[in-house]
Amino acid sequence: MIDVAILGATGAVGQRFIQLLEGHPWFRITELVASERSAGQAYRDAARWVLSGGPSDEIAAMEVLPLDADVQAKLVFSALPASIAKEVEWQMAEAGHVVCSNASAYRMAEEVPILLPEANAEHAELVKVQREKHRWSGGIVTNSNCTSAPVVMAFAPLRKFGIEAAQIVSQQAISGAGYPGVPSLDIMDNVIPYIGGEEPKLETEPRKMLGALAGDHIDFLDTVMSATCTRVPVLDGHLVSISVRFAEPVSEEDLIAAWDSFVGPDPVPGLPFAPPQPVIYRRELDRPQPRKDRDAGNGMACVVGRLRPCPVMGGWKFLAMAHNTVRGAAGCSILNAEVLVETGLL
Amino acid sequence: MIDVAILGATGAVGQRFIQLLEGHPWFRITELVASERSAGQAYRDAARWVLSGGPSDEIAAMEVLPLDADVQAKLVFSALPASIAKEVEWQMAEAGHVVCSNASAYRMAEEVPILLPEANAEHAELVKVQREKHRWSGGIVTNSNCTSAPVVMAFAPLRKFGIEAAQIVSQQAISGAGYPGVPSLDIMDNVIPYIGGEEPKLETEPRKMLGALAGDHIDFLDTVMSATCTRVPVLDGHLVSISVRFAEPVSEEDLIAAWDSFVGPDPVPGLPFAPPQPVIYRRELDRPQPRKDRDAGNGMACVVGRLRPCPVMGGWKFLAMAHNTVRGAAGCSILNAEVLVETGLL
Amino acid sequence: MIDVAILGATGAVGQRFIQLLEGHPWFRITELVASERSAGQAYRDAARWVLSGGPSDEIAAMEVLPLDADVQAKLVFSALPASIAKEVEWQMAEAGHVVCSNASAYRMAEEVPILLPEANAEHAELVKVQREKHRWSGGIVTNSNCTSAPVVMAFAPLRKFGIEAAQIVSQQAISGAGYPGVPSLDIMDNVIPYIGGEEPKLETEPRKMLGALAGDHIDFLDTVMSATCTRVPVLDGHLVSISVRFAEPVSEEDLIAAWDSFVGPDPVPGLPFAPPQPVIYRRELDRPQPRKDRDAGNGMACVVGRLRPCPVMGGWKFLAMAHNTVRGAAGCSILNAEVLVETGLL
């Protein structure tokens, strides 16, 4: 078993890491790290558990360590806020830890991959660039913004058709804002048509994630994206409406076949957190739905539906959905770590 | 006072007609008409009231008439289902009634206007064509699908810039499906990404509504629209995300000025149900919101916000919202009737 | 017109004061007071408006004053947090202001009334005791906790039957917790069966409010109450389930007649904020409902329903509902001020 530490263990994403790692065949949690306020307390006292049930008795009894603790585990999952992640993750990588991070702090750094293994497992090679450039023995691997996840998963099998442009409107779950996050007085019986900083991320991250590894950096996919991000009264699961124009003519069958047959590159298929079918195209008229589809593939699959021609783009439109705190956050980080183990980078 | 009858008085839209007409300065309800099942009962027993409060004591005590009753009022508001409206509204028009209808049955008939007075009050002239063509003394005027309403209101002031193409993603309230309508087990903690028949309406109706009166018919606006319609857990208020390409270069100031200064053609301004400002552009980052903005202008205004450039359309994107059962249904029908009165067509 | 100042004007209850006072026939807002953080800004910049629409342009442009400002208005409405109210309200009363407070700070002070005029208008006389005791020219009048309001309104007409004991289970709206208040991640698809400090208030306040003025204090009603308070996913409107045992045998007709005929003592009936019928008994099987009944009497009425015998209490059980931020907060304070004006205490 490989020891792991969780940074930001008391927050909403930290809790999801703990929940998902319970019973993991390779990883076991040995250290929980959080801010000064929580440090020194038992986890059960430090964390206000927002998920179903509660942590295991073993986790509940663990003492929370401060951010400046001398962490032992080589593998570190980070659920830190971006502002804190900036400093702490760098120090961790310097000190020899491999950080699989959910924070946005380093996503756009040239030598850091935004890893979503089914789409770009080979980007993990950038860890070697980091080690050379910064003389680290550790490294940093990020996962994407939670809304980029369904976009990238739906587009990964379609890259071969030439993705020229895409319009994206998201309907995002409240858990994407963390805890306490969205006040109920704001969101009940309502839609909030704005999420700070989200649209620029959605217009940029997928281009890097779908890009090509070019030695010491990623060549971004040459495409243009336009995003509108909204918040809806849904607990988990980000839904995106996508209209896309391809470089070449593509048929409905081509697209569905591309999704149905997609499994991602080696060594992804078969990893503990890799869903058997990463992209599930549902033929029902009214899918994907966040509540009914977010647990597909244990929350790691992207569910797609409603493929129809788009007369405005001269291409196609469809909807895609993925679980924002599993596939779009903690679960993806765990799969990223599995890739690092399997490729010898950890 | 002008007597009015309400067809389909017991349903959700029928109730909204009753609620909105209470205290109307010109119109008073004298007949309530509904299906056989309800006919002969007092309204309070026949209708399961779904809005706040309840009907006035006077309305509650009125006897519900059957669909084949000899309706006395010349002005008739129809909240009938499309299938029944097809036959009943025609008979009513033949019998000399002026039907202001919320049903979709005749929206696409060449000689029937889809009236949204701020955008196209002059289309009411088609009633004369009906009278000549069918030898009616009455007539039929429809209002649009509830989702077309915010689209047409937002676009009406922008026609002068040349609307070449538009991408629309809607987030629609549950009241749009009537009562009992959407099961709570379907929509709670969920989004349903499909509404039967809605997308074709949204891609067509606005083109007619924004078109030009050409003698005995409407020349549709020459534009292409692509729609995705979803249902969200919101009681009232349909929100649409719109990306649009214009024929000519337009600035942010041009667009906002067009909305701010828009009042619609005579005789609309000053009518009882005409909102003082039909389109309200809000500068806050997070508006429009269904719950906070649906009552703007007593539910008759369209609230617009978040104007930004759209890199994919090479134009602009924004969000618009209007109350679906007021502006998008009963309220618009009442305003339509006011226009007919004011222009001597009733 | 009487000038009024609002303390805590930027919070959720402060906003409700502003909304309700718009167009009030006697009162006009001349000063808005809030914490240091907001002071000096225009109200539109200082307040994050959580209600529908927005404040009037006039209010939006007013400069927010700091808590230590030299307030001019004699009449002051307080929406301050209890901890701050403790000091500020006392100073205000000392300085000659009459404070109509929504805060809990002085509710249990012997010489301070918890005024709900239909039930206990005569308690306002305690202001004279305050003036004598503290040598104030001003005074403090509180309104009750928002959940005590429907309990006291439903019980006020029944005091004559001898209320021996009552079991109360509340289902409270999220607006009762202020803004940001209840995180959506806590309450969506959920009930929270605990509200800090609420149950002791509900077991005590009604006994004072339903008690008898005895010179310089209130003799509490001799009864025992047991409360369980829960939070439900409802925006506005607190619903309470009540089982009660009376000292003497009472019939269903007695109880309903008592509610139906209840108007409260002089000078309440006819005051601007006094609802025509304070307690509305609805005979439908499924009322009262928060969403459908909270606006009864402009939010100032208490709606009661489902009266049935209680085999355990040997008495009766029923449900009662009132709008928590109108009748249970700002609206009640305004009615309290009207009573003070009418009785010459202001």
Next chain:
Amino acid sequence: MIDVAILGATGAVGQRFIQLLEGHPWFRITELVASERSAGQAYRDAARWVLSGGPSDEIAAMEVLPLDADVQAKLVFSALPASIAKEVEWQMAEAGHVVCSNASAYRMAEEVPILLPEANAEHAELVKVQREKHRWSGGIVTNSNCTSAPVVMAFAPLRKFGIEAAQIVSQQAISGAGYPGVPSLDIMDNVIPYIGGEEPKLETEPRKMLGALAGDHIDFLDTVMSATCTRVPVLDGHLVSISVRFAEPVSEEDLIAAWDSFVGPDPVPGLPFAPPQPVIYRRELDRPQPRKDRDAGNGMACVVGRLRPCPVMGGWKFLAMAHNTVRGAAGCSILNAEVLVETGLL
């Protein structure tokens, strides 16, 4: 493996049976039975799946049988509406099937048990009485109304203290009403304080379930219960507030110890669907919560919290919660069937 048939397989509870039986170590579904309308179709076409995900491919492909089919499986789970269950279940029992029913049709029949094994496994003996009385080789075993489940589970360990009287207020999830069930227009942002027929069930069923087997019938527990049932915007999980008076003095420690140590009689502990700890007392101030606690013990546990003295009852008050379609419906029926297998009654 024991073959099982599901009656009413296409409805909401029928779907839950299918979901819960997937992977059951003893039972395998071999027949799906539903109304004429569904018969002859593949299950995937006949059922509108309302739970997460969907049925397995194998189930989805099974042909739905009509109600008058010659069912082969000896063990039959019934999710039929009460009106249909009345006839069909009797015929099934006559024909030699053992019916584990979720319907209310026979709950009050003298020779039929309302089985909740942890509380009354020995009531299963009534099946022998049925066989003798009706000359059946099969039999009927019911489970309780979904709201009686948490009441009976919380009370079972407390019977020894003498339950004299109880006040119960329920907050019930929408899934309790089946599909389509509660219209979203009724329940969103609302509480409905009435559920047809529910209160009498809640005042009666627990007395039978907690009663003593007396030869050919059950002696009801000698206690009085008063119920108020409400519907709240929650998907799954019925929460009940209970105030209870005991025959003898009991301490907080006594009560919690009774819950903590409760496992139910043989042969329940260790059965596949028996939760390791049937009643879980949580010490946090704000539990049980439907969303966070409904999956405790795989949905088969009852979670209790907030034990405090009740000054009105002179006893105690607390809250209890159980998953209404698992513990309160399909899951309990499955556990009932396991008891029948283990005791040789099947």
